[in-house]
Every structure is written in C-alpha cells, then in structure tokens.
Amino acid sequence: MKELLDYFKNTVSISPEIENKISEIIEEKNLVKGEQVLTDNSAKKEHIFVVSGCLRSFFKTEDGKEHTVQFAIKNWWISDYITLYTDNKSVVSIESLTHSKVLIINNAKVEKFYQEFPQFEIIQRKNFEKRISALQKRILSLLALTAAEKYNQFIEDYTEFEKIIPNYQIASYLGITPQSLSRIRKERFKN
Amino acid sequence: MKELLDYFKNTVSISPEIENKISEIIEEKNLVKGEQVLTDNSAKKEHIFVVSGCLRSFFKTEDGKEHTVQFAIKNWWISDYITLYTDNKSVVSIESLTHSKVLIINNAKVEKFYQEFPQFEIIQRKNFEKRISALQKRILSLLALTAAEKYNQFIEDYTEFEKIIPNYQIASYLGITPQSLSRIRKERFKN
DNA sequence: TTTAAATATGAATCTATGGTAATAAATTAA
DNA sequence: TTAATTTATTACCATAGATTCATATTTAAA
Numbered sequence: 441m442k443e444l445l446d447y448f449k450n451t452v453s454i455s456p457e458i459e460n461k462i463s464e465i466i467e468e469k470n471l472v473k474g475e476q477v478l479t480d481n482s483a484k485k486e487h488i489f490v491v492s493g494c495l496r497s498f499f500k501t502e503d504g505k506e507h508t509v510q511f512a513i514k515n516w517w518i519s520d521y522i523t524l525y526t527d528n529k530s531v532v533s534i535e536s537l538t539h540s541k542v543l544i545i546n547n548a549k550v551e552k553f554y555q556e557f558p559q560f561e562i563i564q565r566k567n568f569e570k571r572i573s574a575l576q577k578r579i580l581s582l583l584a585l586t587a588a589e590k591y592n593q594f595i596e597d598y599t600e601f602e603k604i605i606p607n608y609q610i611a612s613y614l615g616i617t618p619q620s621l622s623r624i625r626k627e628r629f630k631n
Numbered sequence: 632m633k634e635l636l637d638y639f640k641n642t643v644s645i646s647p648e649i650e651n652k653i654s655e656i657i658e659e660k661n662l663v664k665g666e667q668v669l670t671d672n673s674a675k676k677e678h679i680f681v682v683s684g685c686l687r688s689f690f691k692t693e694d695g696k697e698h699t700v701q702f703a704i705k706n707w708w709i710s711d712y713i714t715l716y717t718d719n720k721s722v723v724s725i726e727s728l729t730h731s732k733v734l735i736i737n738n739a740k741v742e743k744f745y746q747e748f749p750q751f752e753i754i755q756r757k758n759f760e761k762r763i764s765a766l767q768k769r770i771l772s773l774l775a776l777t778a779a780e781k782y783n784q785f786i787e788d789y790t791e792f793e794k795i796i797p798n799y800q801i802a803s804y805l806g807i808t809p810q811s812l813s814r815i816r817k818e819r820f821k822n
Numbered sequence: 823t824t825t826a827a828a829t830a831t832g833a834a835t836c837t838a839t840g841g842t843a844a845t846a847a848a849t850t851a852a
Numbered sequence: 853t854t855a856a857t858t859t860a861t862t863a864c865c866a867t868a869g870a871t872t873c874a875t876a877t878t879t880a881a882a
Contacts, residue, residue, distance in 0.1 A: 807869070808869075810872095
C-alpha cells in the first residue's frame with residue numbers, strides 16, 4: 441500500500457484524504473510461486489502493481505506454446521492492456537514467478553478515481569508515456585534484431601530479472617525456443 | 632485544425648477559449664509524397680496528427696534494412712514515442728506515403744497545455760489507452776504468428792491501408808522480405 | 823507515347839531457428 | 853539423503869524465411 445503511494449508521490453503530491461480514498465479501491469494480495477492473478481478468458485479488467493517478487497504476463501497459442509508478453513518486479517505495473525482497454529476477448533494470463541506481493545485495482549474503480557481526483561490523470565499519463573515507449577522499444581527489437589541480439593539487449597535492459605527468470609521463459613519472451621537460447625548462451629559465454 | 636478539435640470533442644467538451652489555445656500550439660503542414668516530417672537523430676519531440684493522407688514511421692538498421700513501426704491515416708496519431716518520452720537517441724523517421732495534411736505539436740507545448748487545461752489529460756489518457764492496447768496486440772502478433780498469419784491479420788485490421796501501401800512496406804511492417812510476402816500472396820490468392 | 827525508375831514476382835540456394843529426442847543438471851519433494 | 857520433477861543442454865534433421873539474382877510489371881517522368 442505504502443509502496444504505491446510512494447510511487448505516486450514521485451509524480452504528484454497526495455493529500456491524506458486522497459491517500460485514504462486510494463486505499464479503499466485497492467486489494468492487497470500475496471501470491472505463492474506459480475499462482476495466477478489473472479487467467480485468460482476471465483475478462484477481468486484489473487491493474488496489477490508489484491510490491492515485491494516477480495510476475496509475468498503470457499498467452500498460449502492453439503499449438504500449446506507459451507509466449508511471454510512482459511515481466512515485472514517491484515514498482516512495475518503489469519496488466520493485460522487488451523482486456524483493459526478494448527472489447528476484445530482476453531488471451532493473456534498473469535502469474536507469479538516467486539513469492540510476490542501485489543496490489544490489484546479494478547479498472548471500474550480506477551475510472552471513478554480519475555473523476556474524483558484529477559491529479560491521478562497526471563500520474564497515469566506519465567505512467568503510460570513510459571509504457572508506450574517501452575512497448576515501442578520492444579517492437580523495434582522484435583522487428584530488427586536477431587535472436588542473439590535480442591538476448592544481449594534483454595541482459596542489458598533487465599539485469600535484475602536475469603537471475604530470477606528461468607531461461608525457457610526468457611526464450612518465450614524473446615520469441616525463440618529454449619534450445620535456441622541455449623545455443624546462443626553457449627556461444628556468448630564460451631570465451 | 633477543425634479535424635483535431637472534432638477528434639477531441641469525441642472525448643470531452645471544449646470551450647471556445649480552449650479551442651483558441653489549442654490552435655496556437657499547433658503547426659499545420661502539407662506534405663508531398665515521400666516527404667519526411669521527422670528524421671532520425673533529429674531528436675525533435677513532436678506529436679503528429681494525421682488530417683488526411685497516409686504516413687508511416689520506420690527505422691533503418693546498420694545493414695541498411697528498413698523496418699516499419701506504424702502506419703497512420705486520418706485521425707491517427709503517429710510519433711516516435713522513444714524520442715518523445717525517453718532520453719534515448721532517436722532512430723525513427725516519419726514519412727508521407729501520399730499527399731498528406733498533418734498537424735504537428737511540439738511536446739514542450741503539450742506539456743504546458745496539460746497544466747493549463749487539465750481536461751486535456753483525459754483526452755490524452757484515453758488516447759494512450761488505445762495506443763497501449765494496439766502496441767500490445769502488435770507484440771502478440773510478432774511473437775506468435777507466422778508470416779502468413781501476420782499478413783492475414785494485417786489485411787483484416789488495416790483494410791483501408793491495404794490499397795495505399797506498397798507491398799514492400801507491408802513486408803517491412805510484418806518483419807519479412809518482399810519476396811516472402813509475394814510467396815504468401817501467391818498462395819493466398821491462388822484459389 | 824517512350825524511357826526510366828520503382829515495385830512485384832519468381833526460382834534456386836542458404837541459413838537461422840524450430841522440432842524431436844536423448845541426456846545432463848538443477849530443483850523440489852519425500 | 854534419495855527419488856521425482858523440472859529445467860537446461862546437446863545433437864541431428866527439418867523447415868520457414870532470407871539471400872541472391874533474374875525477370876516481369878507497374879508507375880512516374882521526359
């Protein structure tokens with residue numbers, strides 16, 4: 441709870457009154473390793489804020505393959521933005537990779553919150569600006585980089601994640617098979 | 632000009648006073664086919680709103696290959712979100728694919744505008760919600776779909792674009808070569 | 823029009839990555 | 853600790869898509 445307020449306070453100042461209001465719309469939840477917060481087809485419009493631990497969002501294709509959309513640690517948001525902001529059916533699930541603590545906020549409540557506390561618009565807009573540039577960066581990588589280059593960039597950008605996340609999930613984030621990643625790692629660390 | 636105001640009015644009501652203020656920060660520009668609005672390494676923090684015509688954002692890699700990030704037509708925004716919202720150096724250029732009319736808004740002016748007219752935060756937040764879900768959708772496609780599947784989805788989602796955009800640019804949007812796209816089209820239209 | 827340039831298609835290799843399967847290493851559970 | 857399960861690596865073959873190069877076709881320019 442405090443963690444989210446601190447996060448907000450990086451952007452705007454928050455009155456005690458608002459603090460209370462925020463607390464009211466938030467559900468705090470502890471997750472064990474492997475536990476899912478959001479399941480595909482649930483169509484739950486929820487924002488998830490990571491207090492501690494590590495989560496990932498992913499989806500499965502008909503052939504049974506899993507594809508990782510995003511990882512998130514402390515102070516990151518993770519959600520299924522397609523479910524949140526379109527009427528399309530949800531395909532994304534979110535699961536905990538470690539013991540984690542998250543804050544869950546229903547989007548309907550967030551919508552009300554925008555109205556009551558316009559300052560929240562500012563917080564969210566800046567949050568979105570970061571997210572949009574991160575998503576664009578991801579698209580550039582997926583379009584232009586080879587598997588090895590994508591892995592190098594992942595290591596650079598997500599140093600903190602590297603130790604927590606199993607390689608087969610890193611592979612599914614990069615859009616390659618665990619076998620390919622293994623080959624790339626062998627090459628990379630052989631010197 | 633009017634077009635942007637109409638676009639805004641879909642979300643919030645706008646007073647004549649605000650209308651004038653908006654006009655002040657906007658530069659209207661006519662583009663001929665092939666003309667660039669934004670060049671890589673220019674580091675210009677600009678939002679571009681398409682009034683008419685069609686534009687695309689793209690970047691080049693060292694090997695000289697072009698990769699298309701986005702296409703945009705009437706009432707779409709197109710920008711380089713990495714330049715806009717991070718300190719990273721810009722790699723993206725934006726060019727006109729047809730005779731086009733655009734509105735160009737400098738981000739510093741937009742920042743001021745947020746302060747003077749908080750309602751603009753709402754407009755922008757909703758704009759961002761759409762953009763984020765679109766970007767996420769693109770990432771899902773790039774991760775999970777084969778070249779042929781990506782092309783099918785492109786045709787479905789961007790019917791209006793299909794006739795305007797040359798195939799070699801569609802290929803660069805899908806992350807494949809024009810030769811591959813040609814093979815896919817042959818297969819697709821052979822019945 | 824005719825010519826030149828840009829775009830699209832085609833076919834023949836080549837290559838990075840995928841698929842399958844077997845083994846090894848590392849976690850987790852008993 | 854040992855056994856069971858999950859994750860990582862390796863090898864070998866298959867394949868989607870890239871590359872290269874040649875040739876149509878379309879579009880723009882003179």
